[in-house]
Amino acid sequence: MINKLTLIGVGLIGGSLVRALRHAQWVKEVVGVGRHVANLELAKGLGVIDDYKTDPAEAVAGADVVVLAVPLGAMKNIMQEIAPHLSEKTILTDVGSAKGSVVADAQAVFAGRIEDFVPGHPIAGTEKSGVEASFAELFQQRRVILTPHETTSATALGVVREMWQVCGAEVIEMSVAHHDEVLAATSHLPHMLAYALVDTLARMEDRRDIFDYAASGFRDFTRIASSDPQMWHDITMANQSALVEVMKRFRTDLEQMITAIEKGDSQFVKQTFERAKKARDAFCDGK
Amino acid sequence: MINKLTLIGVGLIGGSLVRALRHAQWVKEVVGVGRHVANLELAKGLGVIDDYKTDPAEAVAGADVVVLAVPLGAMKNIMQEIAPHLSEKTILTDVGSAKGSVVADAQAVFAGRIEDFVPGHPIAGTEKSGVEASFAELFQQRRVILTPHETTSATALGVVREMWQVCGAEVIEMSVAHHDEVLAATSHLPHMLAYALVDTLARMEDRRDIFDYAASGFRDFTRIASSDPQMWHDITMANQSALVEVMKRFRTDLEQMITAIEKGDSQFVKQTFERAKKARDAFCDGK
Numbered sequence: 033m034i035n036k037l038t039l040i041g042v043g044l045i046g047g048s049l050v051r052a053l054r055h056a057q058w059v060k061e062v063v064g065v066g067r068h069v070a071n072l073e074l075a076k077g078l079g080v081i082d083d084y085k086t087d088p089a090e091a092v093a094g095a096d097v098v099v100l101a102v103p104l105g106a107m108k109n110i111m112q113e114i115a116p117h118l119s120e121k122t123i124l125t126d127v128g129s130a131k132g133s134v135v136a137d138a139q140a141v142f143a144g145r146i147e148d149f150v151p152g153h154p155i156a157g158t159e160k161s162g163v164e165a166s167f168a169e170l171f172q173q174r175r176v177i178l179t180p181h182e183t184t185s186a187t188a189l190g191v192v193r194e195m196w197q198v199c200g201a202e203v204i205e206m207s208v209a210h211h212d213e214v215l216a217a218t219s220h221l222p223h224m225l226a227y228a229l230v231d232t233l234a235r236m237e238d239r240r241d242i243f244d245y246a247a248s249g250f251r252d253f254t255r256i257a258s259s260d261p262q263m264w265h266d267i268t269m270a271n272q273s274a275l276v277e278v279m280k281r282f283r284t285d286l287e288q289m290i291t292a293i294e295k296g297d298s299q300f301v302k303q304t305f306e307r308a309k310k311a312r313d314a315f316c317d318g319k
Numbered sequence: 320m321i322n323k324l325t326l327i328g329v330g331l332i333g334g335s336l337v338r339a340l341r342h343a344q345w346v347k348e349v350v351g352v353g354r355h356v357a358n359l360e361l362a363k364g365l366g367v368i369d370d371y372k373t374d375p376a377e378a379v380a381g382a383d384v385v386v387l388a389v390p391l392g393a394m395k396n397i398m399q400e401i402a403p404h405l406s407e408k409t410i411l412t413d414v415g416s417a418k419g420s421v422v423a424d425a426q427a428v429f430a431g432r433i434e435d436f437v438p439g440h441p442i443a444g445t446e447k448s449g450v451e452a453s454f455a456e457l458f459q460q461r462r463v464i465l466t467p468h469e470t471t472s473a474t475a476l477g478v479v480r481e482m483w484q485v486c487g488a489e490v491i492e493m494s495v496a497h498h499d500e501v502l503a504a505t506s507h508l509p510h511m512l513a514y515a516l517v518d519t520l521a522r523m524e525d526r527r528d529i530f531d532y533a534a535s536g537f538r539d540f541t542r543i544a545s546s547d548p549q550m551w552h553d554i555t556m557a558n559q560s561a562l563v564e565v566m567k568r569f570r571t572d573l574e575q576m577i578t579a580i581e582k583g584d585s586q587f588v589k590q591t592f593e594r595a596k597k598a599r600d601a602f603c604d605g606k
Contacts, residue, residue, distance in 0.1 A: 155534045175532060210528070217520050218533040222540045224576060225512050227595040232565075232572045233504050234598035241497070243602030245462060246505040247442045250603075252539045253509045257599045261592035268580055268588055278519075279577050283570070285519045289511060290566050293555055301555055305548035308514040311521035312544045315530030316537075 033058050034096035034191070040065040040088055040110055042075045045127050045157060046101030047166030051080055052199035055168045065091045075163045089117040097191065100126035100134075104266035107134055111141040123188040124149040125195075129215060131179045131208045133270035147185040150192040153177045153211065154201060155219075159258040172200035179208045209274075216274035223264055224279060226257040320345055321383035321478070327352040327375055327397055329362045331444060332414050333388030334453030338367055339486035342455045352378045362450045376404040384478065387413035387421075391553035394421055398428040410475040411436040412482075416502060418466045418495045420557035434472040437479040440464045440498065441488060442506075446545040459487035466495045496561075503561035510551055511566060513544040 037053065039046045042064040053059045064081035065088045066072050072084035085091035092098050092114045102110055107128065118124075124142070128134045131151050138149045156174040158165065176196040180189050193203045206214075233242050268275060292300035324340065326333045329351040340346045351368035352375050353359050359371035372378035379385050379401045389397055394415065405411075411429065415421045418438050425436045443461040445452065463483040467476050480490045493501075520529050555562060579587035 155532055157534065157536070159536070174534075177532070206528075210525070214525065214528050214532050217523065217529045218537050222516065222537055225516060225573075226540060227592050228573050228576055229509065229512060229569065230595040230599045231591050232569045234594060236504065236568075238497070238501065239598075241493075241501050242504050243598070245442055245464070245501050246602070247444065247461075249444070249446070249543045250505050250509055252542050253513065254599050254603065255539050256536045257595045258603075259596070261589055261596050264592050265585065265589040269583065269585060272580055272583065276577060276581050279573070279580070281523075282516065282519045283573060283577065286512075286515050286566070286570060286573070289515055290563060290570065293559055293566070294563050296556065296559070298552065298556065302548055302552040304518050305514050305551050307521060308517040308544045309546070309548050311526075311530075312517045312541050315533070316541065316545075 033060070035059075036061045036063065036095045036097075038063045038065060038091050038095040038098045039081065040091070040098065040100050040114070041102035041106075042066050042071060042081060042084075042163050043101060044161050044163070044165050045154065045170075046099060047075060047078075047080045047163035048156075048168065048170035049099065049101070049127070049154075049195075049199065051166055051168035052171060053195065054079075056198040058195065058198045059097075063091050063095070071163060078163065080163055080166060088113045092117050092119075092122065094119055095122050097123050097125065097195065100124070100128070103263050104128050104130060104133055104270040105262075106266075108137040108141065111137055115141050118145075122148065123191050125152050125192045127152060127154055128270070129153060129219065129267045130271035131177075131211045132274075135179070135181075135208050146181070147183050148188050150184060150188050151179045151208065152192060152196070153179075153215070154196065156201075159255050161260045161263065169200070171196065174201050176201040176203050177211055178203060178205050179211050180205060212271050212274040213278075216271055216278045220267060220271055220275045221278050221282060223256050223259065224268070224275070225282075226254050227264070230254050230257040320347070322346075323348045323350065323382045323384075325350045325352060325378045325382040325385045326368065326388060327378070327385065327401070328388035328390075328393075329353050329358060329368060329371075329450050330388060331448050331450070331452050331457075332441065333386060334362060334367045334450040335443075335455065335457035336386065336388070336414070336441075336482075336486065338453055338455035339458060340482065343485040345482065345485045346384075350378050350382070358450060365450065367450055367453060375400045379404050379406075379409065381406055382409050384410050384412065384482065387411070387415075390550050391415050391417060391420055391557040392549075393553075395424040395428065398424055402428050405432075409435065410478050412439050412479045414439060414441055415557070416440060416506065416554045417558035418498045419561075422466070422468075422495050433468070434470050435475050437471055437475050438466045438495065439479060439483070440466075440502070441483065443488075446542050448547045448550065456487070458483065461488050463488040463490050464498055465490060465492050466498050467492060499558050499561045500565075503558055503565045507554060507558055507562045508565050508569060510543050510546065511555070511562070512569075513541050514551070517541050517544040
């Protein structure tokens with residue numbers, strides 16, 4: 033249990049985290065920080081945070097743990113704002129969906145105390161956003177990836193690990209580069225495809241008919257295209273290099289499929305579908 | 320109400336259709352036809368069909384309505400098998416996901432009585448297949464597209480329309496070409512992307528990690544890649560030209576997105592995501 037947690041960015045992920053921590057009685061006081069007072073008031077009204085500050089410097093004073101839950105594009109600025117005001121004991125972590133950019137930001141800003149920063153990423157979320165969509169159970173039986181450096185303090189790592197475990201999550205460690213490659217493939221690429229597909233269709237002449245006759249498979253397939261555009265812009269830019277690599281790999285495979293369909297290459301098409309079905313059934317366990 | 324319906328192909332769609340028709344007491348007797356006796360026995364045991372035949376010629380004798388619910392690649396053969404044995408009164412329809420190929424098959428085989436054939440396509444289904452997955456409510460509040468020709472008999476059209484309406488579906492008419500374009504965009508293209516994505520990832524070196532860390536969004540996005548490969552092979556080949564056209568359109572848009580991400584063109588990326596979110600939220604109504 034800790035005394036004070038400062039949550040910078042009170043949205044779906046941050047809100048769900050502190051709801052779970054309060055429920056587990058792991059934290060005494062949660063102070064929220066954000067740009068919009070109305071959202072902070074809402075969070076306070078919902079009982080997600082005890083109090084709030086609009087000045088991050090003021091909010092981090094005396095905090096045991098500071099959680100950075102802002103969009104990736106806002107990380108560096110917020111780090112710069114809080115860095116001079118951190119207590120010596122404070123442990124820092126984040127929930128960003130790409131880790132390379134956050135670690136680079138942290139190394140630039142927290143140079144003197146980078147050992148207290150534990151980069152983290154909970155593999156959870158919905159296409160909804162905002163503290164009003166947050167719920168304490170979001171991380172139950174979900175995975176949280178931590179990407180500590182060899183110089184990361186064992187104490188800091190232990191506290192952040194415990195923080196997620198009390199939320200019901202399974203905590204895993206991997207390297208920054210591996211995290212960013214895996215997430216580019218399983219999360220960032222599918223989002224690109226969903227956004228690109230919906231946008232392609234929306235710009236077609238008969239778009240009204242197209243969406244009118246879409247079946248439930250289409251709803252499932254494109255659900256992630258309803259995700260927050262600003263957040264996904266930031267993730268895209270933060271994980272640019274790993275994402276572009278896997279997008280190009282996909283483009284090559286798509287080219288081959290188009291050629292096979294054009295040529296009427298039944299065998300190629302059927303084998304591709306069979307391999308894919310087998311892989312998905314095996315890994316996703318029929319869900 | 321009709322006396323006898325012959326269902327050729329007793330799977331998810333055909334099975335759900337006759338379940339609904341029996342529930343609505345629209346049909347007295349349902350005879351199933353298939354290649355596998357075990358499946359027909361299962362269907363009979365489940366009460367989906369009253370009886371079955373393995374010889375299609377025998378099964379269609381005296382039928383009021385014959386429903387072709389076989390994969391698209393099997394349509395022409397089955398049409399040729401039944402054509403010489405059809406009663407004069409028999410109305411023919413199908414449930415194929417592409418209409419151009421089925422209409423071409425029907426024109427070639429049923430030349431003398433093409434006015435009795437009403438091409439149809441229920442916009443419903445799940446990634447599951449087989450009669451054991453069928454249920455009577457599958458078509459409730461779903462759309463069924465009929466693509467009659469100007470020479471189609473008004474009686475036949477009326478009966479097929481009523482058949483779907485008693486299942487709770489909304490029946491719509493459109494041209495064969497328009498159907499195939501719309502379905503290529505909303506159904507066939509998403510399936511190609513889902514199959515291609517899962518296959519791309521499954522062939523990556525760290526595929527185990529990749530699937531292990533996939534979140535729920537990935538499951539939703541790739542669910543359609545668990546669909547029956549043979550069926551989707553047939554749809555792909557049957558709707559080749561409309562599908563290739565929309566795949567190329569998508570490929571061009573994907574190329575532009577890759578270039579924009581590589582160049583760090585924030586504005587392009589954010590505007591694309593915003594347009595897509597707006598379109599999906601508007602057309603899919605938050606579901």
